[in-house]
Amino acid sequence: MTTTQTTQWNLIRIMLCSTLAATIYSSCPKPPSLTYAVPNAENENYNEGDTVNYSCLAGYKSIPSISNIATCDADGNWSKFSEAFCLKLDCHIPDFLQNGKVEFLDTVIGSSASYKCVQGYKLFGSDTRYCLADEKWNGTVPTCNRVSCGSPGEVENGVVEMVDDMFQSKAFFSCNSGYMLVGNPYRECLEEGIWSGSIPTCQRSCPDPPVPKYAQIIEMPDTQYFPVQIIIVYRCLPGYKYDPFISPIIQCLEGYAWSNINEFCKKVICGEPERIKNGNILITGTDFGSIAIYSCSKGYNLTGNSVRKCTADSVWGGSPPACQAI
Incomplete structure (x- = not known):
């Protein structure tokens, strides 16, 4: 090989090595994945000037004004993004519920919100809503309506009085003249939408027995009303004593009235106390x-x-x- 040929060959070798070194030096690794986006496609090799487009992950949307492109630079590094080009999808705080409450952990896509009513109110509608991809909570907001118990029932030979049939309201029962209430005098509207207890009844009865100032009933009969033939026995109060010729007993008669009560207790008399000399x-x-x-x-x-x-x-x-x- 002549001197000229040798010189040319050395120049070619130098140029090839320079090109190869430049190629090796300017290659980039695979583009990194971000917390909110990933590369659209991946190649085996990336050289200086190559670009990669990124796509937002599920739950995020792109911001058109911010670039989503990374470039392989001369130092073999991918260019940094000045700021996030994907915005997290968010449905914001769900609607609150009158006479109820809403519970949720997050407001991003896929989150759920649970609705509950306060005591005495019933939920109408779905108790759960979800944050969808359109950044809206699905369905409509449920409502909480006060619990209603309906009619507390009617009582024969009596009346029922109440303000309304809603939760915690009370229905009061009373009987017509000549009748006595047997059972609870009122029922209350419960949270379950039912009335407490059972409907009382009105039984034909003598009125409450009289109690004179000088006596008391020995023992009230174990009943809530006084049917015909029932008797009441009295005893004298301290300071009074029985008159042996007058009965201390009365009875409920056929017409639902008590037999006559006579003064069967007489007041105790001590007479004049002894006098003393001087x-x-x-x-x-x-x-x-x-x-x-x-x-x-x-x-x-x-x-x-x-x-x-x-x-x-x-x-x-x-x-x-x-x-x-x-």
């Missing part, structure tokens, strides 16, 4: 509970109790005192 006595009365107060004349001292009381046994309690000379 002394005086002041009394408030001679019947049960009365008091007698003793005192001595001038020059005498009282020995014993100065006060005595008329007891339920028709006697003055204790003994009369004495007045002794000083």
